[in-house]
Amino acid sequence: MIIVMQRHAPKEDIERVINEIEKNEGLKPMPLYGTERTVIAVIGDERKLDEHHVRSLPSVANVMAVLQPYKLASRETKHESTVIKVKNATIGGKEIALMIGPCAVETEEQTRLCAQAAKKVGAKILRGGAFKPRTNPYAFEGLKEDGLKILRAIGDEFDMAVVTEVMDLRTIDMVHKYTDIFQIGTRNMQNFDLLKEIGKSNKPVLLKRGMSSTIKEFLLAAEYILANGNHEVILCERGIRTFEPDTRNTLALDTVPLIKELSHLPIIVDPSHATGKKRLVAPMSKAAIAAGADGLMIDIHPNPKEALCDGDQALLPEELFVMMEEVKKIAEAVGRSI
Numbered sequence: 042m043i044i045v046m047q048r049h050a051p052k053e054d055i056e057r058v059i060n061e062i063e064k065n066e067g068l069k070p071m072p073l074y075g076t077e078r079t080v081i082a083v084i085g086d087e088r089k090l091d092e093h094h095v096r097s098l099p100s101v102a103n104v105m106a107v108l109q110p111y112k113l114a115s116r117e118t119k120h121e122s123t124v125i126k127v128k129n130a131t132i133g134g135k136e137i138a139l140m141i142g143p144c145a146v147e148t149e150e151q152t153r154l155c156a157q158a159a160k161k162v163g164a165k166i167l168r169g170g171a172f173k174p175r176t177n178p179y180a181f182e183g184l185k186e187d188g189l190k191i192l193r194a195i196g197d198e199f200d201m202a203v204v205t206e207v208m209d210l211r212t213i214d215m216v217h218k219y220t221d222i223f224q225i226g227t228r229n230m231q232n233f234d235l236l237k238e239i240g241k242s243n244k245p246v247l248l249k250r251g252m253s254s255t256i257k258e259f260l261l262a263a264e265y266i267l268a269n270g271n272h273e274v275i276l277c278e279r280g281i282r283t284f285e286p287d288t289r290n291t292l293a294l295d296t297v298p299l300i301k302e303l304s305h306l307p308i309i310v311d312p313s314h315a316t317g318k319k320r321l322v323a324p325m326s327k328a329a330i331a332a333g334a335d336g337l338m339i340d341i342h343p344n345p346k347e348a349l350c351d352g353d354q355a356l357l358p359e360e361l362f363v364m365m366e367e368v369k370k371i372a373e374a375v376g377r378s379i
């Protein structure tokens with residue numbers, strides 16, 4: 042159930058409704074503050090709440106049932122699209138958010154060359170993994186805290202925000218120290234304990250779609266983060282497993298307009314991990330923006346042949362420059378800017 046407050050309802054009236062919900066054991070109020078309107082979602086067994094009494098409270102405009110199981114992530118609950126600001130970047134607004142960098146932080150020099158190229162095309166967020174989830178246990182697993190230090194230092198050098206993956210409950214505090222955005226990877230999309238703990242943190246979260254997850258499961262994973270109090274969730278479509286062996290994953294681009302219908306959360310696309318092939322990154326980036334994506338996550342590397350992780354999908358800086366000229370045209374055509 043959601044309680045929709047009147048436009049510009051005074052704080053006291055919002056608090057009165059919150060108190061009314063809290064009087065019922067097992068019910069939790071979750072206020073979502075919009076620019077004009079506040080909506081209070083009621084989490085728990087809502088039958089406990091005296092709906093008629095709530096309707097009679099000052100500044101209550103409406104009390105509505107939310108049909109979707111992802112109550113807080115649903116657009117039924119919050120009509121207005123969520124816009125997230127991180128340093129100089131905006132995710133979910135008119136501007137296309139670009140998160141560009143190496144798959145894995147390898148050296149300071151490699152990360153600096155990536156940041157330089159990313160910055161040149163207008164990226165305000167530098168990506169780079171320090172904890173790498175690898176299929177093969179003998180593969181490079183990232184530089185861990187040393188990698189986080191490099192990413193932070195280079196991010197600061199170029200005045201960019203940084204995003205990096207957190208894989209484990211035990212390293213949340215460490216990653217929190219260095220990053221601006223927590224990334225939860227495809228393999229951890231349903232690591233519910235991790236989602237709950239990240240939900241208690243105060244930094245935005247980039248949640249990647251599980252490679253075998255449905256859209257409903259994806260939004261329910263986001264719901265875990267929202268329900269724990271962190272409302273800054275950015276969704277990322279990164280391809281799903283299908284029977285097709287010629288691409289690493291299958292990029293499900295219809296997810297973008299569908300998520301836009303179902304949820305107020307911003308959604309970006311990662312064509313690098315979706316396709317696994319660098320020549321497919323430019324066309325799929327353009328398609329993602331045309332489909333309404335709020336941003337792109339792109340792997341680059343100054344020397345992809347020597348990359349310690351995912352070299353086949355990494356663009357060279359020069360290739361990124363060419364691609365972004367084209368992406369910019371598509372963005373302009375659909376009323377977005379870079």
Ligand code: PEP
Pocket residue numbers: 144170174206225226227228249279311314
């Ligand atoms: C990544 O972005 O580095 C990554 C490992 O992505 P995914 O979780 O989508 O495979």
Ligand code: MN
Pocket residue numbers: 144314350351
């Ligand atoms: Mn990768």
